[in-house]
Amino acid sequence: MVTKKKAVFRRQPFFENSTRTHKSFEIAEKKLGIDVIDFAAAASSVQKGESLYDTVLTMSAIGVDCVVVRHEDENYYDQLIQSPSIQCSVINGGDGSGQHPTQCLLDLMTVYEEFGTFEGLNVAIIGDITHSRVAKSNMQMLKRLGANVYFSGPRQWYDPTFEVYGTYYPIDELISQMDVLMMLRVQHERHDPDESFSKQEYHNKFGLTIERAKKMKQNAIIMHPAPVNRDVEIADSLVEGIQSRIVSQMSNGVYVRMAILEAILQGKS
Numbered sequence: 001m002v003t004k005k006k007a008v009f010r011r012q013p014f015f016e017n018s019t020r021t022h023k024s025f026e027i028a029e030k031k032l033g034i035d036v037i038d039f040a041a042a043a044s045s046v047q048k049g050e051s052l053y054d055t056v057l058t059m060s061a062i063g064v065d066c067v068v069v070r071h072e073d074e075n076y077y078d079q080l081i082q083s084p085s086i087q088c089s090v091i092n093g094g095d096g097s098g099q100h101p102t103q104c105l106l107d108l109m110t111v112y113e114e115f116g117t118f119e120g121l122n123v124a125i126i127g128d129i130t131h132s133r134v135a136k137s138n139m140q141m142l143k144r145l146g147a148n149v150y151f152s153g154p155r156q157w158y159d160p161t162f163e164v165y166g167t168y169y170p171i172d173e174l175i176s177q178m179d180v181l182m183m184l185r186v187q188h189e190r191h192d193p194d195e196s197f198s199k200q201e202y203h204n205k206f207g208l209t210i211e212r213a214k215k216m217k218q219n220a221i222i223m224h225p226a227p228v229n230r231d232v233e234i235a236d237s238l239v240e241g242i243q244s245r246i247v248s249q250m251s252n253g254v255y256v257r258m259a260i261l262e263a264i265l266q267g268k269s
Contacts, residue, residue: 020226021093021102024253025068028261031254037064056080060088066264067091074098089264097131097187103225104137106256108145110249111180114221118145124174127153127184127206127233129162134225135184139165150174153184153206154197171206175215183208183224183233199232208234213243221245 070093080090094100129135142149149166222244230236
C-alpha cells in the first residue's frame, strides 16, 4: 500500500472521451488513498490554447507526482518524458491509434487468470485493427509472451506491417481453433467517409454472430476492450454470455491500474 499520499489528477487530462480507463484510474486512486487534483480540460487554460506540454509542465511545477494522459496524437508522450523540466511521471492512457499499455496489461491479466500461461495460446485479434491502439499493444506483448497471434476483420483495416506479429485469415477459418477471441470496437470517429459499413453488414461479415460462436472451443473466451457495439462486433446475447470475459476485463482494470500507480509512486517515495 502507498504509505505517503501523492497528488495525481482526479480527472486526468483526457483529450479524448473515456469511461473505463478514466473511471478505473479514479477508483484505483481512491482505493490507494491517493490525494487527487481535479482537472477538467473544458475549464482549464486548454480552452485558451494552452498546449498539452505546458499543461503537464504546470502540473509538475506545482507538485503533482503523476499524470494520466489520453490524447488524440500518437506518441504525444515523447515530448513530455524527454523534457528535463517535467519531473512528474506520465502514464499513457491511450495515444490516438498508437498504444494503450494499461488496457494491454489488464487484457493480459484476464488471459492469464483463465489459462495460467500465454505460451502456445491461439489468440485472434478481430476487427478495426489499423485504428486500434489496443490491438497494437496486445499484438506486441502477446507475441513476446509466446502466444500465436492471428488477425481478422475488414482487409482495409489490416496493415501488412502486422505480419511480423501474426497472420491474417477470414474469421470463419479461425473461430474453431482459437483460445481467445479479442474483438475490437469499430472506431467510426477515426474513419474516412468511404470506410463505413452498415451495422448489419459488418456483423454478418466480420462480427461474432451466434452461429459463429457455436464453432468456438468449449473453453475459449471472448474479450473486448469496450465499449461494445452490440450486434455489430458481438451478438448482444454473447456480450455477457458464459464464454465472455468482458466484465472481468473491466474489473481487472482497477487492480492493474492500482498496481501501476503503487509501483510508480512508491518509486518516488
